Amino acid sequence: MKSDAKALEYAISEITEIAEGFGLDFYPMRYEICPAEIIYTFGAYGMPTRFSHWSFGKQFFKMKLQYDLEA
Known part of the structure; x- marks a missing residue:
């Protein structure tokens, strides 16, 4: 590190x-320097001023799965 x-x-x-x-x-x-989980959250949900939507959680897990499979 x-x-x-x-x-x-x-x-x-x-x-x-x-x-x-x-x-x-x-x-x-x-x-x-932050954990990958934080990056997934920003990638899926965007910036804090955006509204919540169920598809953001779906995007979060998609990015996490792609990252985990490549690592």
């Missing part, structure tokens, strides 16, 4: 440098 975090830090600094090289101006980014 430590080497993954180092690789992520390196990639972030490289991407930031490239973006600034293009003259892009942006707020500092905040990155969080």
